[in-house]
Amino acid sequence: MAELRSKAEHTEAIRTKGRVCLVVNTRSRRGRRLFPEVVRALHAEGFKPVRTFTVDDPRALRATLDAALDERPDLLAVGGGDGTLSAAVKHVAHRDVALGLLPLGTTNNFARSLGLPLDLPGAVRVFRTGKVADIDLGVAGDREFANLASFGVSVEVAGKVRPWLKRVLGRPAYPLTALTILPGHRPFRAAITVDGHRHELLTHQLNIANGRFHGGWQVARDISIDNGLLVAYQLGSGKRLRLVVETLIRAATGRWRSLAGGPFVVGREMLLETDPPMAADVDGEVRLMTPITIRTIPNGLRVMVPEEFVDS
Known part of the structure; x- marks a missing residue:
């Protein structure tokens, strides 16, 4: 596992440097319709993404996440349903980058477990006013x-x-x-x-x-x-x-x-x-x-x- 910054240092980097990459699944229930609103909400909170990616083919999701992480963001903001977010989890786990959830799916179980707002402006506002936390993962087999x-x-x-x-x-x-x-x-x-x-x-x-x-x-x-x-x-x-x-x-x-x-x-x-x-x-x-x-x-x-x- 790579050495991680302290959570306080990581939070401060996100708030002050704003080094964010954005990945949105535009095939999710609301992703395509809300993508422009996601971008507007990020700008409204003072974030200008280093790179922005849209995914309309699920087979391209993993490669897209890899490309986003190659930019070495402090925050990887991912918009989609639980399936999209679970794929992002596997990429971000054990790395010195925080996952920012944009709940655009049907059930949004992961976002609910973190106590995140389910409205888009509220979820983006957490990137500015919230904090970095380390949470548990489950492992089934491998x-x-x-x-x-x-x-x-x-x-x-x-x-x-x-x-x-x-x-x-x-x-x-x-x-x-x-x-x-x-x-x-x-x-x-x-x-x-x-x-x-x-x-x-x-x-x-x-x-x-x-x-x-x-x-x-x-x-x-x-x-x-x-x-x-x-x-x-x-x-x-x-x-x-x-x-x-x-x-x-x-x-x-x-x-x-x-x-x-x-x-x-x-x-x-x-x-x-x-x-x-x-x-x-x-x-x-x-x-x-x-x-x-x-x-x-x-x-x-x-x-x-x-x-x-x-x-x-």
């Missing part, structure tokens, strides 16, 4: 992630939710798509081993979270993206009806439960085994299979956050 590794129904939902439905409905597109998949979905058995304790369950959906939000709604108030812990939780049980009811409630209300009162397993490292073996959706990438070990990397990523963010 893949780092910011927010979530999930197993079960959500993996199918991610592949089947229609882009036009996301544009029209936003967050509710995900639970509504799940309701069309559930009637034919079979439950699976899972075993989570943490600190020598084995937890067994039967479910249609299992999540292991580093962040605090899933599908745009809060999982639990006392989850943190900066406490060195992962949280595993199931939605519903092995009974479809219960999961349907919970999915409808979450779609309608975004109801959360505290860690103290919910079916949660907490730890720094988890071994997940399933029967049958399951594909893992790791921040939008479906490339791994169970059994899988998932752990945290404390302070693995530099980000710009609001001043009131509790940075441990």
Whole structure:
């Protein structure tokens, strides 16, 4: 890992030197429409990007991020949905550059976990008035992630939710798509081993979270993206009806439960085994299979956050 400046020094460099590169996914839900507003908002806060990049082909995203980092910015401002931001996380992790989030997607889970404003002027204002923080990353197998590794129904939902439905409905597109998949979905058995304790369950959906939000709604108030812990939780049980009811409630209300009162397993490292073996959706990438070990990397990523963010 390269030597990092102190967070205070890094914050001061961003505020005074303003060395920013901008990358915007113009294929995201709002990216193309809001790109001119992003540029105006940066200028309004006194930032003149060293270089500006737009991405309209997802296959070019990684090369574009590399090109932006070659400019050695203090702040890499990235606009897009959670998929775009998760790709940026992998590029910025462990480097002496802060990631600035411009939440232009449907659910914006990562931005919500950092307590960022979801309006564009507010998000850009954080670059001027906020601070640099070091937050945790999760690692599933060899893949780092910011927010979530999930197993079960959500993996199918991610592949089947229609882009036009996301544009029209936003967050509710995900639970509504799940309701069309559930009637034919079979439950699976899972075993989570943490600190020598084995937890067994039967479910249609299992999540292991580093962040605090899933599908745009809060999982639990006392989850943190900066406490060195992962949280595993199931939605519903092995009974479809219960999961349907919970999915409808979450779609309608975004109801959360505290860690103290919910079916949660907490730890720094988890071994997940399933029967049958399951594909893992790791921040939008479906490339791994169970059994899988998932752990945290404390302070693995530099980000710009609001001043009131509790940075441990």
